[in-house]
Amino acid sequence: MSSVTISKSVTKNLSAVDTLGNKFTAPDYTIKQILDAIPKKCYNRYLTSSFYYVFRDIALCITFGSIAQYLIPKIDNYYLRAASWLIYAFIQSLPYTGIWVLAHECGHQAFSDYGWVNDTVGWILHSYLLVPYFSWKYSHGKHHKATGHLTRDMVFVPPTKEEFLNKNHVISLSELSADAPIITLKDLLIQQFGGWLAYLVTDVTGQPHPELGNKWYSSLFASHFNPSSPIFEKRDYWFIVLSDLGIISQFFILYQWINHFGWFNCFVHWFLPYVLTNHWLVFITYLQHSDVTLPHYEDHEWNFARGAAATIDRKFGFIGPFFFHDIIETHVLHHYVSRIPFYNARIGTKAIKEVMGDSYAFSDENMWVTLWKSARYCQFVDGNNGLKMFRNVNGLGVDPTK
Template identity: 55%
Template sequence: MSTTTLSNRGTKEKIPSKNLTTIDTYGNTFKVPDYTIKDILSAIPKHCYERSLLYSLHFVARDIIAMSIISYVGHRFIPQVEFAGYEQLSTLVRGALWFGQSYLMGLFGFGLWILAHECGHGAFSDYQNVNDVVGWVLHSYLIVPYFSWKFSHAKHHKATGHLTKDMVFIPYTKEEFVEKSGFDKVSDIMEDSPIWSFTVLVFQQLAGLQTYLLINATGQSYEGYSKIGKSHYTPSSPVFDKNQWWYIVLSDIGILLAFTGVYQWYKIFGFHAMLINWFLPWCWVNHWLVFVTFLQHTDPTMPHYRDSEWTFARGAAATIDRDYGFIGQHIFHDIIETHVLHHYVSRIPFYNAREASAAIREVMGEHYRYEGENMWFSLWKCMRMCQFVDDDKDDSKGVMMFRNVNGVGPVKPKD
């Protein structure tokens, strides 16, 4: 059945095709879900929507206290590490311990980022003004423009998996991938070497967030705008609505205040204290954000949709839950393990998300995606296998699956 429209009081409502199937990157049959968002929402227990300001604030306090304790212990004991007669060894061990301190602080720093993200969705508490103040402070400290992110991220949730309306991690189509490469067809493109994939991966993990915020990298292309013109820091960016102008300015003010605070930190306590307690943990937060979000929206089993076949229910299902063990559940506030639910209902607080996730899995059935393999392996696999999307000109009618030129997986792209 092809896509049709029905008249409803003078307007037209898109009715997507039913019973669509295509082939994923592994060569397995992918069935497009046909259930509705109403089916999903009706399965979630009402108490899962309940939010507690005090309970949410205690997680903010917990993460800040954890970072403070890690910093205190590190600065108290690491300088005392000394191996008599082995100065170089002492220096190496102290360096490794300082690195470990920054890593641990970065874990809880990303926990704070997730709590600010909850604020942006209104899942933190019933009081949106409180949510915005807490979110603005936490995100600004982590050099993320709070309102800018909140507005663009809301659009991402409204159009997840939509090739022309989603806001981040927009894959190339086969045609775009070929045009970018400078060749005439896919089969002429040389395989990417593992070294090249690794180089791209390192850049993505270290600079992916900031290039997205600064120039909208991996986001939608906007004709007629410069890279800075579509930045999250530019109030007139096409990413935002005109009535959001002053909120973007307020976001920028938060960033400037954060940089001012960091500079004062450096002047009072010195470069080393600023490096270990803020800059390196901040780098880790940047890494974790890209690591987590990339793997939530990229997998060889996962589709993207052209407008004709996209629905909110299908787009939200084009996400995947993964497992990061103790860190994922207790420090990253279950953002990895319950992300599919989060895309269906983002206002459910993370501490109720596991119960709500179990409920919607009963409706989703085979369309629920979970991958329990090591996430570092998944990162490498997705980088090699998920280079562009294509519908292979079959009966999928705009259901786009990942393909690659590396011959990874049984499905090879057609010319």
């Protein structure tokens, strides 16, 4: 991050009313205060520890798969057998998601002190899950540099009130009726099971790309698979190609899998867990950046310290720490210093909380409840002082028409 970003002047004691009517005050501490508070030991990246978790997660995948392959075909009842395969796919998606998180660590260079090791391991692990490693690494890096910035952030960028009105082809909120819960449920299902692929293919929820035109196929040129996509810099071109080669290699592996073991074997052991892994990714990231208490900033009131605090830590029982490697529980720290490995993040989180004070966002609400609440409450952002908070037309929380 540049010194300009660190020292950028913003309005002190800037405040607004959040979605629930509570006062929110933007942080005024500096990034230096945050960095000074983090114990130096948190930055230690151990190759043996990182590889331990990779091999542990792979071992879990093999173990779960072997048990399922041995036991489930022995179930005589067709419906019980089908249900068992679905339960197995859910369980298998947990270490799959853990593998995804470890590849994400590689992209942030938090896996080890060796860049070539990080990129090699990350490329292999992400390619197995059809994630274009370098493409994701570069776009995700830009997200970290501009979290909470309304015109520079790269994912889950909410529409402003004006954009929301324009999207719905009206000039005032009073012309809009509330979304029925069934519509929210439909939108959530589309988001959870199609959102990740839509993001990779069309950059949905990212910044608009008017330079690509307004044809129905224009968004395809903003794809993470296109080396010339406006998401990337020219210097990234051949790394995007390498990412695509990883995807092609995985398709070849899947082709061989089907040839040797049959399509059903590939379907239950790879495809279903893969689909559910994509769900977990959207579930996790959406709730890290969409909450009734979280702010977004216009450029003149944004700085790195404020942006990194515009995310939230949550709890997800046993699954979060064990399978998902604390990516849910220590996300705020991750936005301040992304190269701290996850196994040191608890210590770092405790340290920065003392600096952040009330600006540290945390919730222990059931995440499934929060998913529904965020979908109902967080439709667009509004505000007139450079600090914008979530609002909705569902009659929930603060009335956006006043």
